[in-house]
Structures are given as structure tokens and as C-alpha cells.
Amino acid sequence: MSAVEITNISKxxxxxxxxxxxxxxxxxxxxxxxxxxxxxxxxxxxxxxLLRLIANLIEPTSGELVVNGKSAKQARLDQDYGMAFQQSxxxxxxxxxxxxxxPLELKGWDKAKRQAxxxxxxxxxKLSDFANHYxxxxxxxxQQRVAIARALAVHPSLLLMDEPFGAxxxxxxxxxxxxxxxxxxxxxxxxxxxxxxxxEAVYLSNRVVVMSPRPGRVTEIVDVSxxxxxxxxxxxxxxxxxxxxxxxxxxxxxxxxxxxxxxxDR
Amino acid sequence: MTTVMTTKKxxxxxxxxRRVVLFVVSLLFVAAAWELxxxxxxEAGGKIFGWKLLPRSNNNAMPHVWDMLMRxxxxxxxxxxxxIWSVVLAGAWFSFRLALVGFAIGSALGLGLSILMARxxxxxxxxxxxxxxxxxxxxxxxAPLVVSWGGKLSIAGWTWPRWMxxxxxGAFLAFFPxxxxxxxxxxxxxxxxxxxxxSYAASWWQTLRKLRFPAAIPFxxxxxxxxxxxxxxxxxxxxxxxxxxxxIGRLIIEYAxxxxxxxxxxxxxxxxxxxxxxxxxxxxxxxxxxxMRNRPKEASA
Numbered sequence: 080m081s082a083v084e085i086t087n088i089s090k091x092x093x094x095x096x097x098x099x100x101x102x103x104x105x106x107x108x109x110x111x112x113x114x115x116x117x118x119x120x121x122x123x124x125x126x127x128x129l130l131r132l133i134a135n136l137i138e139p140t141s142g143e144l145v146v147n148g149k150s151a152k153q154a155r156l157d158q159d160y161g162m163a164f165q166q167s168x169x170x171x172x173x174x175x176x177x178x179x180x181x182p183l184e185l186k187g188w189d190k191a192k193r194q195a196x197x198x199x200x201x202x203x204x205k206l207s208d209f210a211n212h213y214x215x216x217x218x219x220x221x222q223q224r225v226a227i228a229r230a231l232a233v234h235p236s237l238l239l240m241d242e243p244f245g246a247x248x249x250x251x252x253x254x255x256x257x258x259x260x261x262x263x264x265x266x267x268x269x270x271x272x273x274x275x276x277x278x279e280a281v282y283l284s285n286r287v288v289v290m291s292p293r294p295g296r297v298t299e300i301v302d303v304s305x306x307x308x309x310x311x312x313x314x315x316x317x318x319x320x321x322x323x324x325x326x327x328x329x330x331x332x333x334x335x336x337x338x339x340x341x342x343x344d345r
Numbered sequence: 346m347t348t349v350m351t352t353k354k355x356x357x358x359x360x361x362x363r364r365v366v367l368f369v370v371s372l373l374f375v376a377a378a379w380e381l382x383x384x385x386x387x388e389a390g391g392k393i394f395g396w397k398l399l400p401r402s403n404n405n406a407m408p409h410v411w412d413m414l415m416r417x418x419x420x421x422x423x424x425x426x427x428x429i430w431s432v433v434l435a436g437a438w439f440s441f442r443l444a445l446v447g448f449a450i451g452s453a454l455g456l457g458l459s460i461l462m463a464r465x466x467x468x469x470x471x472x473x474x475x476x477x478x479x480x481x482x483x484x485x486x487x488a489p490l491v492v493s494w495g496g497k498l499s500i501a502g503w504t505w506p507r508w509m510x511x512x513x514x515g516a517f518l519a520f521f522p523x524x525x526x527x528x529x530x531x532x533x534x535x536x537x538x539x540x541x542x543x544s545y546a547a548s549w550w551q552t553l554r555k556l557r558f559p560a561a562i563p564f565x566x567x568x569x570x571x572x573x574x575x576x577x578x579x580x581x582x583x584x585x586x587x588x589x590x591x592x593i594g595r596l597i598i599e600y601a602x603x604x605x606x607x608x609x610x611x612x613x614x615x616x617x618x619x620x621x622x623x624x625x626x627x628x629x630x631x632x633x634x635x636x637m638r639n640r641p642k643e644a645s646a
Contacts, residue, residue: 134544155546162544168537171640172559181555185545215641 125295447515455523526568530561
């Protein structure tokens, strides 16, 4: 069964008014269970909008969206997915542990069960020693790890991430990417990942969805075939570079169509 | 990390001590300025550019600081053995309790209104102008109305005590800053956090309890401080205009009548009222320190 099934989805903001914005037109995408898919493209291509549509934070103008075999709304109500944003969005008045427990509290879990799950999550993101710290006492990378732990706390089968490492420095970023991969491998989670970074998309993904703006659409889907388990050595792998080249070319095509079409034919 | 935390704690204690010292120094400074004016200021008042601006500096209008302080230790009335400090203290305590009741009613009402306004946009549009309007009604005009309405109230054998009118007038001044401050706070949660709660399919009440309300606390606390001093003003003015006996407001008006023969006397009650306001604010500050104990320092207002 596919985790996410997007059929002919369009989204327009300010529909019918003079400043109507066609954020997405006619998107078709099928994401298999356990797959890691990145959405990449220039600003305004609607990649975050697409993620929010899957999360049912906004409703599509037209088209059909199926998440985990049910409507996107039902999937949200059932908390079938976890979500992480560029800003960790931790609540500063809650300890790390209590932040992770938040979605469980909302689900009405009892205290013992919540604590057990929070402890498990803290081990997963290697922050057990920081359970009783407050977010402002942690570094940016650690805060983001807490946010990921919070997103995974309900053991969702689907993880939606909107540039979660965008605010981190390069070193922390690469480290977090490896950790995310190992977490997902361990739990078999499907991930939809929005990013600006080509190496990040290629390193993490099975498939990279390249999108273009005005109106937002999918221009190409690049398969990334890297043999074996991905780790830091992967970054020196020729398959990794090949992936980067394909995505870059696909993106260049996007820019071309916007500016000087056909410059490569000369 | 631990050492960092301890040094932070010590510097905080040092800062608090410094604040207390500064407060005492500023009091001394005010006292010195008062005495200085008595030396250089005109005995019978004076004019600046034809405007009668300079107050009279004689002992009747401006008693010496030490006279005012000494007055506390003398009897309230000639021949009585009750020292005035104990009368002022009892009056301040009486008014403090009324102000506390007014503060509690006002804060609860303000919070309730702010939640209503945060919940329904139309409620904000419909209610907020009236809240602003309500504060333009002079308290003195309102006081007799509240007393007469309250006097007619009788619910299941419970009759309206006279002091209740003063507390209600305190609440009338106290609810406004809380309603406005809390409304600002309740709508201050970042949209990303609201979206997060949405993604958890959290109900509006859950979002209020887990996100909006905690996020509003840095806004609510300063408004509670305003409400605390406003409730004192409301109670003192209400005591004066309704003739309620036993409180500090009543003492001020009584002692003011004796100002010609005993000018220091009224000041003992005025300082009592000021101390009362400070006590109310201090009470809120303590609550603030408790609620904000775990927040980053930048967020505390």
C-alpha cells in the first residue's frame, strides 16, 4: 500500500480574486510505504504547500489526496503522521521530556505510558541526559533533535519535515542527516522531506521530486540509486555525485524554462 | 552547565539586593528633595510666568519628613492611647482585603473576557470598544450606583455587604488591563506552534490550555501588576465616595479635615495607601517570579 497517493491536486490561494496565486497545479505523486522522498525546488514552487496539503493543514482546491489509505483529514485526526518544521517550535515553558510528551497528552495517554515513551524517544535521539532541561538550555541541533523525537513520539508511519535542518550549521546538519536516516531505518518510517539543499536531498532520499514555480508543478522525479546502507562514506561515493548532477540538471531545466529557454541547444 | 547555572543564580540574587538598595536610596532622595524645597521654595507659594505653580513650602502644606514619621508613634486623637501607626495599619489591612477581592474578581472577569475575545473574532469587535468606553466612566459617578444596586440585591438569603461595593469598584478598574493584556497574549502564539497543534488535531480548548495560555503569561503578568494597583485605587476612591468606614481611603478623608491643626496626620494615611499599592504589586511580582522561573530571561517582561 502506498503511504501517500496524490492525484491531480491543485491549490490556489485567494481563489477567484484578482491576486489569485496558483501555488500548485495538477500534482500527481505516489509515495510508497517506507520510502524517503524529498521535495526540492526554488522558492515559490509550492513544496511547503504540498507538504501542508498532505498534513491537511490546508485543503486542496481540487484533486484527491489519500494518506495511509484514508482521507488526509482522517489521517490527521488519527495522528498518522508526525511533523517537524525549520524552527524546532518547542514550547519554552516545557522541559525536553514534557515537549516530547505533548502529542501523547493530547491523545489522552496516562502519565506512566507517556513517560515510558518519552524515555524511549530520548534514547533514540541520544538526549537522555537532557530530559529535564529547558529548550533554551540546548543548542540548535539538540533542539531540532527534540523536535524530531516529538514528531516520532506517537510512532507515526509517516514523517513530514519542512526544512528541519535549514537553520543548522553544515557540520551539525550532516550529522543530523545520518541520524535521521538511522532512525527511519530502525522504525521503517516513510518520510516526505522539503529542502533547499541538493546534497541533502540526494543523501537522504530514494527519490527526489524536482518542482518549479509559477505555477507550482512537478517537473521531474529523480531516482537516487546508491547501493547499500548510507553513511558518511556515501558522501564520497560516485553514485552520490551522479545523483547530485541529475538533480542539479533537473533544477537547471527549471530555471531555464523561467528565463532563457533552450540555451543548451546552442 | 551546573556552574553556569549557579553563577547565574548568584548574580540574580545580587541584582535583587541592588534593586532593594536602589529603592531605599530613591526614597531617601525624594525625602531630601522634599526638605530642599522647604528650604528654597516660597513660604506662601509662587508664580512662574504668572502661573501659580509653586506649592507653598510652609509646615502646614509640607510638613517635615521627620514630623510625618514621628506622627506615626503618637496617638490618633488627643487623649486616646491608640497610636496612629496601628490605626493606619488596620485601615490598610482592611483595604488590602477589599482590594484583593476586587483584584480577584477583576482578573477573573478580564481573563474570561479575553478568552471570549480570542475565541470569537466578532466578540472582540463587539466587546473591546465597550471595554475602552467603560474606563472613561468616572469612578465617583459609578460608586453610588453600585451601592444602590448592590443594596437591592438579595440572592437566596445572601445580602450584599457594604464592603462589596468597594471591592466591585476595585474590580471595575482592575479587569481592563487584564482583558487587554491577556487578549494580546492569547493571540501571541507563533503561527508555527498553532499549526503544530493543528497537526495534532488538538481542540480549541486543548490549544488554549497547552499553548495559548502559557504563551500569554509574559503578557498577562504585567497587566496583573497594573490591575493590582488599579484595584487599590478603586477601593480607596470607593471608600471615600461611598463613605465606607474602616479602610485607608476613609482615613485619608478624615485626616485631611484635620490638616490645618495636624498637617502631618493626613500624610501618615497617604503613605499607608502607597504602601498598600506596593504590597499588592509585590504580591503579583512574587507570583510572576514563580510562574516565570523556568523561562529564558529574554521572555520575561
